[in-house]
Amino acid sequence: MKKLLQISLGIVTSVGGFIETGQIATSSQAGAAYGFSLLWPIVIGTVCLIFLIEMSGRFAIASRHTVADGMRERFGANYFLVTLSIISIVNLLVLASEIGGIALALQFVSGVGFQWWALPVALTVWLLLWKGTFGMIEDGVALMGLVAVCFVVGVFVMDPPWLEVAKGLVPMLPDKEPLHYGFIAVSILGAVIAPFLFLFYSSGAIEEKWDKSFLGANRVIATVGMSFGAVIAASILIVAALVFPPRGITDIEGYDQIAPILTPALGKWGFYLFAATLGISCFGAALEASLGQAYLVAQGFGWNWSEDAKPQTDPAFSLVYTGFIGIAVLPIAIGVDPLQLTIFSMAITALALPFGVIPFLFLMNDRNFVGKHRNGWISNTAVLVIIGLSFIVALITLPLQIFGG
Template identity: 25%
Template sequence: MGKLRSALRKLGPGLVTGAADDDPSGVATYSQVGAQFGYNMGWAILFSYPLLASIQAISAEIGTVTGAGLAQNLRRHYPRWLLQLVVNLLLIANIINLGADLGAMGAALGLLINGPVMVYAGLFAIICVLLEIFVSYTHYARILKWGTLTLFSYVAVVFVAGVDWTSAAYGTFVPNFTFDSAHAMALVAILGTTISPYLFFWQAGQEVEEQHRRHVKPLCVAPRRAGSELRRIRLDTMVGMGFSHLTALFIVIATAATLNAHGITEVESSAQAAEALRPIAGDFAFALFAIGIIGTGMLAVPILAGSAAYAVSESFGWVEGLDRRPREAKAFYATIAVATIAGLTLNYIGIDPIKALYWAAVVNGILAAPLMVVMMLISTNRNVMGKLAVSGRLAVGGWLATGVMGVVAIGFFLI
């Protein structure tokens, strides 16, 4: 029992980052895949796990070795125009995702208790901003960590959904892919939703925050701690991304067993997926699904806004970090507020949330591959990382993930 508690204490940035990957827009994507293809695309979730785990571990190692986030490393070692391009694209994608997630959270609460959906979305935005600004990092990190438990609601849905476990296992472990636009688009959507640039920036930034909280130096300065620290990061990342992918797989299985099995093959939002479950799987499954949308949104919205704030602050050399008091990092916290409000505003000006999600996926897909190339160059560069440069299996996994996302980026233009 003591060893289990010790292992759980080591989980942090990786666990929270993985949970945030299953945000409401991700739920909508996985629900559509399950509704459209049944159990047959479950293997794609399994396929993406080592890719995301590798690149997230690399982003975390860059943060803990250099003591700086991704944008700051870009600023130090690469041309200014590249930094500005990456940060601007990240801001656009994050703001669109923020708008879609806040809208989905408002709609989910509206399904549960009725009432004004847009007011609910605004309240969620305000709560997330206030928590990030006024709650200390130590307490806020604990809130995010416990918030990952909301993902279990999707696991619970599966057990009341009447799953054909033989078909589900076959679809998960035996790749079944038809070379047509529908299957190709589904694969692009899964990978584009799963491997998102905001996760890279967040996890690297959180590793820097953890160093500040624990009052320890970056590993490039104190390499004696490297062995234990890198083991912690890899365990944290593997568990966090595994948790994320298991949840995504359960969402695909749940919607395959309910929506697809009853002829519903089109899902336009996570809230619609929850509503569609009610007549098929009952009120309990519907409520669990809707609660999960709100819970994962409360995780994802602060991380989307926070990753944007890290990127912008690091690019301008501003004081940044959730461990800072508001008066110490005014520009950092202002960026969090502005990004969240900008995302919320999209819900009030008539922008189609489905098209917004699509274009967010396009921007993420385009941005991910070149950013991953830069991350791999940073992480394998001994002038940056010293003797702790990434090598071996992790480097192979990172380059493989980068190559796959390069193909995905090309796929956005060909489909």
């Protein structure tokens, strides 16, 4: 019964990490501009993420190391420092976007400009990290994040043409603006396969002291949790495709355009449910991104680290997330548009994918780390495909950002 509860909480937590400002922004833009035709990047990204999340958990269980530990020990300090620099930039942009998402949600319900909410939001995120425990952060915020299921409800209330929806699962060339189409597709992939997710996940497995009895649970959590999150992301895109084009909105330039997305299906409550979804999901993602960065730095340099420990026990770990939040809040506090920052950060995340993915091919086949739990041919094939996809995405991201973004 206890294991079943842990699996259930793990699935809920996975959903909480999957749905955040990047998913909401990119899915809404995709639905408004291209209808259902960009559902396929969500599917491809989710399949890739399932493999990476499962391997992150299996690596932690079998080796008693996190992915960051493994990268440093297997590839040395130079490779780790390069990876740390790149992923830190990505994480900083993601965290700033999440703070912006929370601040915008508060603006929607209060009428006070989002930049005025930036510092209180950052302080709240920091305070919960400083005072909270890993279980409180992981499970508590994730449970509240289930409000995002309102988008699934919205889909069934609006009853879309399911045959047309199904066609969006197959990649095809668009009838208009192919560069913009490609840019949004790449941004969706960046939103789905965010490096902080599997870095956070492997650290969480160590925090919660998963042993080899959790190997099956890890597989279930990775598969069901990520799939559930993908259903919600797809629902956001479908609702956007049903709501915005009939109103003549095909180019979303701000979150204020996205805010009424649920009102045709759920009435006036739809507006508040959207604000709650945006605020809570971004709050959870901000906590995970901050912790993920602190885990990455502390593990890479061999410092003490644990969210369950008191800050005086691991001061360097606490200092990392404190400084990280302090820097990330600045663009939102000075009024940088959160939607534009989000879309840009998702594209940069896609650019950084190879650095986060390549280590899995070596770590998951190294007997010194994982022993008999190393990858089989299916997982290795998946990793090779993901690496190839990540290189393609990285090569085309900058041109698409320049000409289609």
